[in-house]
Amino acid sequence: MSVTVGIPRALLYYYYYPQWKTFFDHLGVKTLVSRETTRGILEKGIKSIVDEACLPVKLAVGHVLDLYGRVDYIFLPRIVSTARREYICPKFLGFPDMVRNNIDNLPPLIDYDLDLYRKGSSLYNFFYTVGRQFTHNPARILTAYKASMESLHMHCRDMEAGWLPFEPGVNHNHEQRPHDGNIHDVTIAIIGHPYNIYDRYISMNMIKRLQDYGANVVTADHLPEHVFRREAEKLPKQLFWTMNQRMVGAAFYYFDRPEVDGLIHVASFGCGPDSMTGELIERFARKESRKPLLNLTIDEHTGEAGMVTRLEAFMDMVRWRRQLDDVAATYY
Amino acid sequence: MYGYLGIDVGSVSTNLVLTGEDGTIEQSIYLRTQGKPIEMVQQGLKQMQAALPGKVKVIGVGTTGSGRHLAGVITGADIIKNEITTHAIAASNVVPGVQTILEIGGQDSKIIILRNGVVADFAMNTVCAAGTGSFLDQQASRLNIKIEEFGSLAMQSSVPVRIAGRCAVFAESDMIHKQQMGYNVPDILAGLCEALVRNYLNNVGKGKEILQPVVFQGGVAANAGMKAAFERALGHPVHVPPYFDVMGALGAAMLAREATNRKTTGFRGFDVADRDFKAGGFACDGCPNVCEVVEILESGQVIARWGDRCGRWSNALDRNQKIS
Structure with missing residues (x-):
């Protein structure tokens, strides 16, 4: 039995x-x-x-x-x-x-x-x-x-090969994740706890939405452990929450990557550690980076309008800024 | 003459703007939504048609605001855009070189930071309504003051009363308390403005670098007391553009011009104002999500549906109008 x-x-x-x-x-x-x-x-x-x-x-x-x-x-x-x-x-x-x-x-x-x-x-x-x-x-x-x-x-x-957790098609051969037909022009890093960002209900399908808007999505889980640990050492003092170290490290890493156009930090309302890391990431963004950062807080809402408006505006902003950078690159 | 129509359906107001081909405003209409977005869009279209000289042909329509999808379906919009982008576009066209936009509307408030003419950062208020126009509305009516007079009364104050601005509920009880103690109304109103500004800057504007020139727009910008309170808090002048209350609609019209570049418009004509639109809704019982599905009906026929997570209802239509 x-x-x-x-x-x-x-x-x-x-x-x-x-x-x-x-x-x-x-x-x-x-x-x-x-x-x-x-x-x-x-x-x-x-x-x-x-x-x-x-x-x-x-x-x-x-x-x-x-x-x-x-x-x-x-x-x-x-x-x-x-x-x-x-x-x-x-x-x-x-x-x-x-x-x-x-x-x-x-x-x-x-x-x-x-x-x-x-x-x-x-x-x-x-x-x-x-x-x-x-x-x-x-x-x-x-x-x-x-x-x-x-x-x-x-x-x-x-994950390090670019798959998302539990995405259909993962073959365990660690082959690079194929592009889903069209190669997207922008890449967005989502920084958040896996149980917030991969749960399609409470994240209001954020990853799918961004992909529909034409973005490649990367997350902290695409990075090997030694990478985010190394990046997290940029903090003056080590964080004692494992998961938040991962988030901060990943955020720092993606801020430095030229192919990443913007970051979205997802926190759940009332999360103590997230409110702390959110602030750390925001300060870093302001001091060390020119990349746009969006802070999203999720809670028991069922209305999707707030999420949709912010994501759309964020994508508009990222594209707009990139256009400007492209123009600047051709002139100078 | 050709023109572009921009429609901003917000929680409190519904605004329509018609611009000429060069983007200058020909006509603007500001209506209160009063919880009836469909009727207000129709009424706005009627008023717009009546106000226009006969020979204007609309060659592009854009909608924005929280009711943008609804308005988009009714009018056949060429572009449906979020209000952050439309406000930024309008402000950067009206005030070239603007670096900060403070926007306070009925239900939400936002700050938009622009650098080199491009949005660099933005934030919207989260779950809190303490810094928004509907709160001012409500307090004005409680004091028996017309919202239009709010600003000028607040400007008469010499010593603004300190009011807790963290939360609309606390602010209200604090205000009542100050009234009972005998402070005069202008001082209380001015104190309310300062409390809202403080809340806005700490909440929405948290950590943002507010650089000049600063533009203040949205319905609340009509309130001179708020403008003055912002100027006191920031220590530099705040610019309120002439069409401050319809900037979202103006941005939508500008985007419609871009979107219809070498394309014909999907505008269904001003006579949609006379057609019979209804919004219905039901709770889908297909799964434990129990999505609240919204249906827009035109003369009894469903023309759009949204609100379902799985697409069961929105994809069932011939014309794919699935939105959000």
């Missing part, structure tokens, strides 16, 4: 899903991902969780509820830290408890700690504890762990 583990399509799903899935596959455990975000899922989440939580957390609760009744376990690792001397947002840390205390009759949660903050901590320990839930064979867990790391690397290398 095989069991099914539910994985909410939210938060760090967007980084680690390939790894998690491979791990469970090798243990003979079925996985089920919650359905794509809809208004219904978001509303369920909003109703069941404390008011102060940020939008992505509310949404994640909705995804947990979407798995309700369809799975034997829900995989909600308590992710404290994924890198030495760095932390993940504190809301992630408390997330399993928030869920447990607000929702009754949940299937059992798999919420072991993943904490790599201290020297000597290891990722394997986390996966070993999770694996023990399903098998007593340590060799099997080790094989599953190794395979899961391999699939995470594959995923990262696909």
Whole structure:
């Protein structure tokens, strides 16, 4: 009899899903991902969780509820830290408890700690504890762990080849992403948490919209880790949030790239770390770069007009400025 | 004579502008939207037709503002453009060399930074309405003052009262409190202007480099008290262009000229004013998104739909009018 583990399509799903899935596959455990975000899922989440939580957390609760009744376990690792001397947002840390205390009759949660903050901590320990839930064979867990790391690397290398997460057509050969027919004239970097920018509902399909307006979209996930870490060192002091380091590093990198015409910073309303990095990026933009930067804050709006107006105006601005630069280049 | 029509359907006002071929304004109309965008566009077209000398032929139409798609469908616009771009285009044509545009409309306010004649940066107010015209409107009516008199009354003030401008709700309770304490109305109005300007500069203008020349436009620019408050806060003169309240429509007309370059217009004629348009809507039950789909009907026939995320309804039309 095989069991099914539910994985909410939210938060760090967007980084680690390939790894998690491979791990469970090798243990003979079925996985089920919650359905794509809809208004219904978001509303369920909003109703069941404390008011102060940020939008992505509310949404994640909705995804947990979407798995309700369809799975034997829900995989909600308590992710404290994924890198030495760095932390993940504190809301992630408390997330399993928030869920447990607000929702009754949940299937059992798999919420072991993943904490790599201290020297000597290891990722394997986390996966070993999770694996023990399903098998007593340590060799099997080790094989599953190794395979899961391999699939995470594959995923990262696909991203570095220019694919977007979970885009149809990713072939895992790390081939350069093909152009979608027409080569776009502008390139826009979207800087934001993956769970905000890749979720088509709460981002109001921002990536697709920009592509429709004729832009190539690049994100922080297209960069290898060492690149954004190096770039983030331009800050006078290291940030202690891993994900925001990634965002700041990526923003600095794209500000320097000649092929990138503009940057869009996406924050969710009420996000503490984002309000900080948003400001850091904005200051950098003003001091060191001539590239346009747009700050977008997303929340529970369903009206798309605000988003559409800003994106359209931003694209107009980018194109207009480029034209001027082209003219200047021909005259001087 | 040939002309270009620009229509700006905002939350509070609906403006129409007709420019000649060289971009000069021949006629401008400012109407209150009153929540009835379709009727106001039609009424505006009627008034425009009546005001024009007989022989004007419209050879291009542009729409802008939050109701731009609606107006675009009704009139058959050649270009439907966001209000940031249209305001920037109009201001940079009317005031050459402008580097900062302060625009305060009914429901939103924005700042546009131009450098070398090109938009370099912009910002719009987020969820807060504390710095917008509808708040001034509301407070004026609460004090029983016509909005047109607001500015001149505020200018009579010698000592503006300090009012909390962070939030429209707090500002209102602060104002009531100051009234009860016996401050006179001009001082309160001037204090309100200063509070709005403070809020605008801290919120929308946060971190922006405001360089001269500064243009102040949008409906609120009619308010002399606001202009003076901006000048005091910025420490340099603020220019209010002659057609400050229809700049969005003017920009749309200018863009229509560009868009119809060597093309014929899609303008459906002034007689759309007499046709029967209706906006309907329904909640689609196809999936848990429950999108609110808007339908525009002309004589009972659907001519446009939007609002659905998946395209199920908007793509079902023969004429592909899918917007946003």
